[in-house]
Amino acid sequence: MAFKVEQALHMVGGAGETSYATNSRIQEKAIYRTKPILETAIAELYGKLLPERMVVVDLGCSSGPNTFLVVSEVLGIVGDLRRRLEQKPPEIQFFLNDLPGNDFNNVFRSLERYEKMMEEEKGDLLVPHYVVGAPGSFYGRLFPCNTVHFFHSSYSLMWLSQVPQGLESEQGVPLNKGNIYIAENSPPQVVKAYQEQHRRDFSTFLKSRYVELSIGGGMVLTFLGRKSEHPASGELSYLYGLLAEALNAMVSQGIISEDKVDTFNLPFYGASMQEVKAVIHDEGVFDLEQAQTFESNWDPFDDTDDDDNVFDNVPNGKNVAKSIRAVFESLIAHHFGDAILDELFSRYAEKVARHLLIEKTTYTVLMAIKVEPALHMVGGAGETSYATNSRLQEKAIYRTKPILETAIAELYGTLLPERMVVVDLGCSSGPNTFLVVSEVLGIVGDLRRRLEQKPPEIQFFLNDLPGNDFNNVFRSLERYEKKMEEEKGDLLVPHYVVGAPGSFYGRLFPCNAVHFFHSNYCLMWLSQVPRGLEGEQGVPLNKGNIYIAENSPPQVVKAYQEQHRRDFSTFLKSRYVELSIGGGMVLTFLGRRNKQPTSGGLSCMWGLLAEALNAMVSQGIVSEDKLDAFNLPIYAPSMQEVKAVIHDEGLFDLEQAQIFEFNWDPFDDTDDDDIVFDNVLNGKNVAKCIRAVSEPLIAHHFGDAILDELFSRYAEKVARHLLVEKTKYTVLVIALKKKA
Numbered sequence: 001m002a003f004k005v006e007q008a009l010h011m012v013g014g015a016g017e018t019s020y021a022t023n024s025r026i027q028e029k030a031i032y033r034t035k036p037i038l039e040t041a042i043a044e045l046y047g048k049l050l051p052e053r054m055v056v057v058d059l060g061c062s063s064g065p066n067t068f069l070v071v072s073e074v075l076g077i078v079g080d081l082r083r084r085l086e087q088k089p090p091e092i093q094f095f096l097n098d099l100p101g102n103d104f105n106n107v108f109r110s111l112e113r114y115e116k117m118m119e120e121e122k123g124d125l126l127v128p129h130y131v132v133g134a135p136g137s138f139y140g141r142l143f144p145c146n147t148v149h150f151f152h153s154s155y156s157l158m159w160l161s162q163v164p165q166g167l168e169s170e171q172g173v174p175l176n177k178g179n180i181y182i183a184e185n186s187p188p189q190v191v192k193a194y195q196e197q198h199r200r201d202f203s204t205f206l207k208s209r210y211v212e213l214s215i216g217g218g219m220v221l222t223f224l225g226r227k228s229e230h231p232a233s234g235e236l237s238y239l240y241g242l243l244a245e246a247l248n249a250m251v252s253q254g255i256i257s258e259d260k261v262d263t264f265n266l267p268f269y270g271a272s273m274q275e276v277k278a279v280i281h282d283e284g285v286f287d288l289e290q291a292q293t294f295e296s297n298w299d300p301f302d303d304t305d306d307d308d309n310v311f312d313n314v315p316n317g318k319n320v321a322k323s324i325r326a327v328f329e330s331l332i333a334h335h336f337g338d339a340i341l342d343e344l345f346s347r348y349a350e351k352v353a354r355h356l357l358i359e360k361t362t363y364t365v366l367m368a369i370k371v372e373p374a375l376h377m378v379g380g381a382g383e384t385s386y387a388t389n390s391r392l393q394e395k396a397i398y399r400t401k402p403i404l405e406t407a408i409a410e411l412y413g414t415l416l417p418e419r420m421v422v423v424d425l426g427c428s429s430g431p432n433t434f435l436v437v438s439e440v441l442g443i444v445g446d447l448r449r450r451l452e453q454k455p456p457e458i459q460f461f462l463n464d465l466p467g468n469d470f471n472n473v474f475r476s477l478e479r480y481e482k483k484m485e486e487e488k489g490d491l492l493v494p495h496y497v498v499g500a501p502g503s504f505y506g507r508l509f510p511c512n513a514v515h516f517f518h519s520n521y522c523l524m525w526l527s528q529v530p531r532g533l534e535g536e537q538g539v540p541l542n543k544g545n546i547y548i549a550e551n552s553p554p555q556v557v558k559a560y561q562e563q564h565r566r567d568f569s570t571f572l573k574s575r576y577v578e579l580s581i582g583g584g585m586v587l588t589f590l591g592r593r594n595k596q597p598t599s600g601g602l603s604c605m606w607g608l609l610a611e612a613l614n615a616m617v618s619q620g621i622v623s624e625d626k627l628d629a630f631n632l633p634i635y636a637p638s639m640q641e642v643k644a645v646i647h648d649e650g651l652f653d654l655e656q657a658q659i660f661e662f663n664w665d666p667f668d669d670t671d672d673d674d675i676v677f678d679n680v681l682n683g684k685n686v687a688k689c690i691r692a693v694s695e696p697l698i699a700h701h702f703g704d705a706i707l708d709e710l711f712s713r714y715a716e717k718v719a720r721h722l723l724v725e726k727t728k729y730t731v732l733v734i735a736l737k738k739k740a
Contacts, residue, residue: 034222035073037290038152041220042077045150047085049216053510054078054092055148059138060156061096063103068114070152071131075118079127091510092129095498097142100135100474101330107133108466108501130509132461133499135474137161139204143212143496144419144457150218151209157202157223160267164197167265174262178248181240181266182231191231198269202279210285218289226270227293236270242355243324246347255343256336264335266328317353321345400588400733401439403656404518407586407735408443411516413451415582420444420458421514425504426522427462429469434480436518437497441484445493458495463508466501467696473499503527505570509578516584517575523568523589524602526633530563533631540628544614547606547632548597557597564635568645576651576738584655584737591732592636593659602636604727605718609690612713621709622702630701632694639732646736656735661728683719687711 046054058070071094082089096107111131118126136142138153139161167175167190176183176190209219226236247264250256273293280288325345333341412420424436437460448455462473477497484492502508504519505527533541533556542549542556575585592600613630616622639659646654665682691711699707721727 033294034154034220034292037292038070038073038220039077040290041218042074042150043081045216045218046078046081046090049149050085050087051090051149052088053513054090054150055095055143055214056092056150056152057095057097057134057143057148059097059151059153060159061098061102061107063098063106066154067096067107067110068131070154071114071129072118074150074152075122075127075129079122079125082127083125089127092127093510093513094129094131095134095143095148096131097134097136097138099137100477102135102474104133104135104470104474104499108468108470108499111466111501128507128510130500130502130507133470133474133501134496135477135499136496138208139201141208141211141494141496144459144494145211146214147419147459148209148212148217149214150220151213152220154222155224157205157221158225158268158270160194160197160269161201161204162197163265163267164193166193166196176265177262178244179241180244180247180261180264181268182237183241183244184232184237186232194231194269195275198271198275199279202271202276203283206280206283206285210283219286224270225276225293226272229272229274231270231272236268238355239320239324240266240268242351243328243344243348246344246351249347250340250344256340260336264332266331313353313356316356317349317351320352321349324348399660399731400520400586403658403733403735404436404439404586405443407584407655407737408440408516409447411582411584412444412447412456415515416451416453417456417515418454420456420516421461421509421580422458422516422518423461423463423500423509423514425463425517425519426525427464427468427473429464429472432520433462433473433476434497436520437480437495438484440516440518441488441493441495445488445491448493449491455493458493460495460497461500461509461514462497463500463502463504465503468501470499470501504574505567507574507577511577512580514575514578514583515580517579518586520588521590523571523587524591524634524636526560526563526635527567527570528563529631529633530559532559532562542631543628544610545607546610546613546627546630547634548603549607549610550598550603552598560597560635561641564637564641565645568637568642569649572646572649572651576649579738581738581740584735585652586733586735588731588733590636590729591642591659592638592730595638595640597636600636600730602634602729604721605686605690606632606634608717608721609694609710609714612710612717615713616706616710622706626702630698632697636730637732642732642734646734651739652736653739654734655737656733658733660731660733662731663728665722679719679722680715682722683715683717686718687715690714 056070056074061067061070074092074094078090078092081087098104134142138156169175176186179186179190182191182194213219224236226233231237244261247256247261251258251261273291277288277291280286322345325341329341332344422436422440427433427436440458440460444456444458447453464470500508504522535541542552545552548557548560579585590602592602594600597603610627613622613627617624617627639657643654643657646652665685688711691707695707698710
């Protein structure tokens with residue numbers, strides 16, 4: 001039975017013994033082996049176009065030490081070239097693409113470490129660049145038309161979009177019994193099904209990339225194939241044949257059912273160079289500039305060229321098994337369950353070891369082809385997760401919809417762009433993540449029909465810190481897209497969603513690249529805990545508090561105010577450079593009505609959490625020093641403070657400014673300030689909401705052992721407070737337009 005590969009395929013995540021990160025040396029070798037082709041392609045492209053901005057996409061980036069290899073290579077090539085040509089360095093936007101099941105969390109969390117290493121190595125010679133994640137299958141459109149300069153892909157295009165159709169008879173009987181790939185005894189129908197699936201997929205791939213590439217753009221693609229014209233010959237058939245033997249041995253011992261093996265076929269095809277060239281020729285959208293074939297030993301740690309020399313077949317077998325497990329485990333576990341994995345790959349390692357005693361086999365073929373156009377917060381979804389406790393943020397998005405509509409309508413009506421770039425800063429992970437996407441699509445869709453315009457293509461960037469649960473975001477994207485297609489049908493505006501990890505208190509995008517920024521409930525977070533919260537002797541100044549309180553000394557208040565001023569100033573400067581002419585922003589964040597920073601709902605709310613912590617100090621559960629050294633990196637500004645920074649920077653016109661309020665309990669929609677229906681339930685709801693956003697900070701400082709107890713006490717304190725006073729959040733909303 002055919003199923004879509006994205007339903008199950010992803011490399012083994014993390015950094016454990018069986019992970020792809022630990023077992024991806026063969027892919028690393030391929031990237032270095034094809035470096036001369038990559039250099040030629042990038043040099044030609046850059047030398048011809050001399051672009052101020054470049055967009056480079058790595059298709060099938062996976063997760064591990066190789067993920068940033070192509071980024072490094074391109075930065076090095078472009079850096080050397082621009083110095084030789086005495087050009088100003090371009091800004092390069094890198095998109096790392098893989099299926100939604102890829103471990104993007106691991107990729108984004110290792111990005112900061114990678115950037116630091118590059119800055120230390122290159123210093124001022126480092127080419128400015130921005131790295132984002134683009135989830136989705138490359139067997140279809142991923143980017144707007146004519147927006148990409150260069151595509152790279154290594155060890156990905158041998159994967160098919162699905163298990164081929166036609167591997168069963170009309171009666172539903174498996175045709176490839178006992179095999180998991182094309183074998184010598186596979187019937188002709190099986191071979192034909194694999195060949196046709198590859199032809200369809202590669203054709204779709206070429207058509208999609210052709211539309212997305214800009215004039216003068218190109219691609220370098222590297223993937224496994226075969227030298228022989230016959231699909232059943234070649235080392236890939238051997239390699240997967242040995243895995244089939246291990247599975248069949250487990251069938252004979254009753255560990256696996258025969259039906260399970262007979263219905264399992266790999267969504268994989270090792271094409272010949274002739275087949276690849278035929279599809280390129282038939283499509284007629286690319287010129288084949290260069291094509292090479294080379295070989296690599298099965299064992300990625302065996303760098304010898306002697307075909308007869310096997311130093312130690314047992315470690316060789318284990319290395320091969322680990323390498324294959326890292327890429328196939330998800331598919332095998334999806335079909336057979338994960339209980340068999342250790343046993344299966346232990347048997348497989350033994351079979352490979354015995355095979356290598358007879359014949360030292362290589363992968364044939366790694367094919368590098370260069371083509372050019374012929375023309376032209378708490379993650380997961382558990383009880384304490386942000387996804388489950390983000391209704392307050394949802395209400396704010398709906399409340400600010402009229403402001404968003406006005407801003408988008410003015411921008412679209414003025415520019416009538418064929419392509420739009422929209423960024424949601426601080427997207428988080430959960431049901432609200434795609435709300436802004438939906439709103440913008442709806443607004444633009446209605447507008448373009450009223451104005452009788454062709455729909456633009458919209459590129460959405462979802463931004464948050466690298467610690468955000470992007471895996472959850474990307475894995476829910478397909479479900480969201482299906483829902484939108486069902487709701488809108490042909491009226492749905494073409495759009496592409498990618499992830500952009502990084503702090504918005506700094507540059508995230510190339511100059512003049514963005515039409516519109518949106519941010520909801522984020523700008524009250526500071527880039528760091530303010531400096532100056534300790535005395536000269538290192539004594540904490542804000543003892544017993546975790547935010548600005550009535551008894552906080554003036555130095556503490558000043559430190560928070562100055563940190564906010566610096567951060568918001570940096571934010572405005574960064575966005576100004578990134579926005580195109582006519583671009584704008586709608587920003588929503590928590591603030592306060594009063595001039596005095598110690599007043600307002602946030603001071604009261606965090607004060608109750610400080611009370612809960614102090615009670616735990618008095619009982620010896622938390623140390624006093626720990627509490628005194630903890631201050632939240634958050635600040636609720638007044639509208640006057642916000643306007644002052646905007647005025648001082650002089651970069652934006654303030655188009656709209658509004659203040660509104662929400663009840664602390666996000667599920668309390670009543671307007672009567674005196675009515676509290678169930679203060680205990682209200683207290684629990686508030687505690688869950690606050691825990692969802694503050695848990696990582698608290699756990700990092702105090703450890704996670706105190707969390708349940710702390711938020712249970714906090715819920716009780718909030719409940720008691722609400723009996724006395726039904727308190728509200730103050731929310732500030734501003735719409736800004738870039739000055740010409």
